Amino acid sequence: MKLEKAILSFILSFALVSPVFAEGNKSLQDSLPDSLSDSLSGAITGHCDSLRQTFHSIQVSDASTRSYLGHIYEVLIADYMKPLNKRLVDSSIVNPSLVSLQGEFITARIKFNSDFIAYSQSLEELISIDCKTSPESFVKSLSATREKRSAVSSDVKFLENLLAKYRSSVVGLKKSLKDPDAASNTTEKESL
Amino acid sequence: MTRGGKNLLILGGISVLITIITSGVALALYYYSGDVYFDRSRPGYLPNTTEEDEEEKLDDYSFSDTGSLSESDLDVYLEHLDSIIDSMNHIEDPFSKKSLSNDSLGLPEK
Numbered sequence: 001m002k003l004e005k006a007i008l009s010f011i012l013s014f015a016l017v018s019p020v021f022a023e024g025n026k027s028l029q030d031s032l033p034d035s036l037s038d039s040l041s042g043a044i045t046g047h048c049d050s051l052r053q054t055f056h057s058i059q060v061s062d063a064s065t066r067s068y069l070g071h072i073y074e075v076l077i078a079d080y081m082k083p084l085n086k087r088l089v090d091s092s093i094v095n096p097s098l099v100s101l102q103g104e105f106i107t108a109r110i111k112f113n114s115d116f117i118a119y120s121q122s123l124e125e126l127i128s129i130d131c132k133t134s135p136e137s138f139v140k141s142l143s144a145t146r147e148k149r150s151a152v153s154s155d156v157k158f159l160e161n162l163l164a165k166y167r168s169s170v171v172g173l174k175k176s177l178k179d180p181d182a183a184s185n186t187t188e189k190e191s192l
Numbered sequence: 193m194t195r196g197g198k199n200l201l202i203l204g205g206i207s208v209l210i211t212i213i214t215s216g217v218a219l220a221l222y223y224y225s226g227d228v229y230f231d232r233s234r235p236g237y238l239p240n241t242t243e244e245d246e247e248e249k250l251d252d253y254s255f256s257d258t259g260s261l262s263e264s265d266l267d268v269y270l271e272h273l274d275s276i277i278d279s280m281n282h283i284e285d286p287f288s289k290k291s292l293s294n295d296s297l298g299l300p301e302k
Contacts, residue, residue, distance in 0.1 A: 037300075039300045040299060040300050043298065043299050043300055044299065047298060047299075050298075051297060054296075054297060058291050058292070060237060061291075062287065063229070063232060063237050064237075064239065065283060065286050065287065066229075066230075067230075067232055067239065068283070069280070069283070069286065070230075072276060072279065072280055075251065075276065076276065078254075079251075079253065079254040079255060080255055080269070080272075080273060080276075082257070083254070083255040083256060083257035084255055084257075084269065086257040086258075087255075087256070087257055087258065087259065087260075087261050088261065090257075090258065090259070090260075091260050091261045093261060113230075114226075116229065117226030117229055119287075120226065120229035121226065121229075142292065145292065146289065146292050149287055149289070149291075149292060150287075150289060152287045153285075153286065153287040153288060153289070156286050156287060160280065163277065163280075167270070167273060167274075167277070170266060170269065170270060170273070171270065173266065174263055174266040174267070174270070177261065177262065177263045177266065178263050
């Protein structure tokens with residue numbers, strides 16, 4: 001009897017604890033845009049299925065792009081930036097720009113990952129909307145998804161710029177190794 | 193049914209319940225954390241052989257983190273770095289606005 005009571009209270013404790021999740025996106029019913037034009041509304045409701053298929057294709061294509069770029073970023077950090085900076089330390093060569101660029105690159109990559117997640121969640125929400133019955137919600141969600149996709153695009157461009165700066169710094173390092181006197185003269189001039 | 197048999201049934205029921213709850217929590221975390229969007233083992237998202245080959249090529253070179261640094265080391269380093277930059281440039285305007293534009297979706301402007 002005691003054992004049965006213990007088992008029952010154990011089962012009840014699971015039933016009473018409900019998982020708490022972070023709140024999702026703000027409800028699409030809040031602040032809906034002004035009513036859509038007939039042509040836009042008609043196009044959305046008429047092509048709902050093909051729109052969904054298009055979004056799914058974009059989803060798959062974006063997953064492939066993200067995976068490829070993500071792999072490149074990981075390779076750059078693990079096989080290029082970190083080993084070079086470590087070797088600079090071992091060789092007692094001071095190059096703060098390469099170190100700071102590595103840090104910036106890692107931070108930018110993390111931002112890229114989190115922006116991609118936000119964009120993917122928005123795209124998934126867009127696909128789940130029944131555009132035949134809720135074209136206004138569809139348009140609002142589409143607008144939000146476009147913004148999030150634009151953020152991911154900006155992250156990629158920022159990472160490309162950082163990589164270009166990194167390459168220039170490595171070229172500068174190579175020149176300084178070739179001609180250490182020129183490098184030290186340049187440093188003296190800059191300090192004056 | 194004997195007392196032992198009853199207890200065994202209860203134990204089995206509790207085990208199944210715990211499994212369902214923990215699996216549910218794990219799946220929920222998988223979706224809410226965003227890991228699902230990085231998972232390419234899902235049906236329809238598997239990489240094709242070309243993608244796998246291209247990714248493998250990137251893993252061919254790794255700059256050594258020990259030893260002194262010379263100009264020739266950096267020449268090789270820059271050569272491989274340039275090949276990676278070329279690989280990135282093969283993807284034309286990733287995540288461009290075009291894909292979700294009204295034109296691409298076949299929607300009128302207003």
